[in-house]
Amino acid sequence: MDEIRIENLEIYAGHGVFAEENRNGQPFFVNATLYADTREAGQKDDLTLSTHYGEVSHLIHKCMREKTFQLIEAAAEYAAEQVLLQFPLVKSLSLEIRKPCAPIGLPFESVSVRIRRGWKKAHLSIGSNMGDKEQYINEAVEKIKAHSFIKNVRVSKLLVTKPYGGVEQDDFLNGAIELETLLSPIELLHFLQKTELETGRERKIHWGPRTLDLDILFYEGVISQTKELMIPHPDMQNREFVLKPLAELCPYYMHPLFHKSVKQMLEELPR
DSSP: OOEEEEEEEEEEOOOSSSSHHHHEEEEEEEEEEEEEOHHHHHHHOOOGGGHHHHHHHHHHHHHHHHHHSSSSHHHHHHHHHHHHHOOOOOEEEEEEETTTTTTOOSOOOEEEEEEEOEEEEEEEEEEEOSHHHHHHHHHHHHHHHHTTTTEEEOOOEEEEEEOSOOHHHHHEEEEEEEEEESHHHHHHHHHHHHHHHTOOOOOTTTTTOOOOEEEEETTTTOOSSSSOOEEEETGGGGHHHHHHHHHHHHHTOBTTTTTHHHHHHHHOOOO
């Protein structure tokens, strides 16, 4: 990925734990590296195909001055978020805020916080086998599309499948979703769980009936093996109702542990 760099952007603003820092203000210096594809802009010499670093600089300046934060970590998060939301060609960015006049009481040059944030691709499974199944799924998709930290949502066709796990219940309606998000994996999980609860989802019987089921299958660049969050989904390779709609969206996406594509895993399922 190509880089557009802004170095030592000087901004006078009021951020700090102490009241006099907020009241009197002090100089901050911002370094930003924007990661984007600049090839077409370079070939055609066309600014509209690139990201205007002057506009980015003014946006960072605005973000640093329009709000007051106790922590430069919070100022960095806010500025990075706004750049990613307002400049669609920026895939990710590294943002550093330096505070050379921090009230430390010892000789030093500066303190700083540097963060890396960006859009990440994620794949979800979605299903329902209670009530108006299609309506539950459609409402969930609309909530996902409406989230400000989610974009480029694609949804597979829905298919009717038999229940998985041996619990007697109605047939499922299943599909897959592809999206890009600024949410971290755990933030995405909590958003999906909240969406499930809003449809009346209750987790009483393992593999039992549910109004809505939303699972994270893949999250770009992440392998998680915690009790709360397993990525990739630990049983997806055995589930046709997961792999079939997922293969419609991303047949050649590689499983990071099995090193097999979604298409390969689907083809290897016992018939």
